[in-house]
Amino acid sequence: MEENNLSHRPTRRGSSERARRRRMRDFNRLTALLLAAVILVLTLVNLLVPDREFSENENRMLTVFPKPSWSDISDGSYMSSLSSYMTDQFVGRDNWISFKLTLDKLLGKREANGVYLGKEDYLIGIPSEPDWEHVDRNLQAINAFAQSHSDLSIHMSIVPNAACVLSDFLPQNAPVRDQRADLAALQSKLDSSVAFIDVTEDLTAHASEGLYYRTDHHWTTLGAYYAFLSMADSLQISDPLLNYNKYTVSDSFSGTLASKSGCHAVQDSIEVFEPLGTDVQYYVIYSDTHEKSASLYQSAYLKEKDQYAVFLGGNHPMVTIRTTNNNNRSLLVIKDSYANSLIPFLVPYYEEIILVDPRYYYDSVESIISSELITDVLFLYNLDTFLGDTSLADVLVQ
Known part of the structure; x- marks a missing residue:
């Protein structure tokens, strides 16, 4: 009888595995919360920062907020315009572009948007x-x-x-x-x-x-x-x-x-x-x-x-x-x-x-x-x- 009870006691290994899983769940929750917080902050900043009409670094006009119309919504072009607007007006866009380029170069990439990064x-x-x-x-x-x-x-x-x-x-x-x-x-x-x-x-x-x-x-x-x-x-x-x-x-x-x-x-x-x-x-x-x-x-x-x-x-x-x-x-x-x-x-x-x-x-x-x-x-x-x-x-x- 005692032997039978011993067989159902949790092992040290099982306890350790459950603890590891709890830590992973806690980490994932924290990561999700932090990501949600970052997205929320960036969204709020984007709403507060005035839109730019022109990018000096890219030397081009940037997409302004599109005015919705039934025809644009029905054919899907409005969502495309809205996506372009969000991309162009994203806060810190120039810094993100520079960061991505730096990362690409570290990874050995030698071309960016139709331009060779030459010697x-x-x-x-x-x-x-x-x-x-x-x-x-x-x-x-x-x-x-x-x-x-x-x-x-x-x-x-x-x-x-x-x-x-x-x-x-x-x-x-x-x-x-x-x-x-x-x-x-x-x-x-x-x-x-x-x-x-x-x-x-x-x-x-x-x-x-x-x-x-x-x-x-x-x-x-x-x-x-x-x-x-x-x-x-x-x-x-x-x-x-x-x-x-x-x-x-x-x-x-x-x-x-x-x-x-x-x-x-x-x-x-x-x-x-x-x-x-x-x-x-x-x-x-x-x-x-x-x-x-x-x-x-x-x-x-x-x-x-x-x-x-x-x-x-x-x-x-x-x-x-x-x-x-x-x-x-x-x-x-x-x-x-x-x-x-x-x-x-x-x-x-x-x-x-x-x-x-x-x-x-x-x-x-x-x-x-x-x-x-x-x-x-x-x-x-x-x-x-x-x-x-x-x-x-x-x-x-x-």
């Missing part, structure tokens, strides 16, 4: 896939334009991205699109009357000198300068100026790639080059604001997020630069933002330069060609922009 703190945009339908449409329009303007000297230069020129700075074994092959494909489809200027090799020869910003997708002023030298002969610019005073106008530039990736480890410097050995004067006219300026630079933008807009005040539908030259050479540049930092190198060699950005210009360039007595045309784009452009053909239509 020596270079952020390098991953080239996008081309929109060949629009590329072919644009090339056909360029060829037709060239054939109908055989009296003009027409050139094209498509500039490769940092991923191509700065390939040594990419993360090891990072897959990247062959932009040299893309450039060759573009050139093969151009009419022979369009002189294609490939600056890739000349840029690559100076790759270690800082030709692209570490935090932005644009080339630096030095990169634009080497490209200008590469273009000069084809543009019939004899004896291009080689001597410049160089001024650093900012050492706090954090560009588009820093915004896109969330990586703000370094900041860039922006330089402007003042040519020596020329007495050519000029003034600039902006078509959209009707503003006239005696400078190619707008220093007010150095206080803004997009400091690259110091060059010509960023992008405008049309900009006219009139100089004191009297050589009867007028250049039409059909371009994207890459051209903005290269234009100062071209000014001493033309009587007039007109810049047209097809993304914002909605007329045909034919009226410009006839009214301004254009003699030369230069298509100047970054390769990524050109391969995704949907506007160029429209401005070439007669």
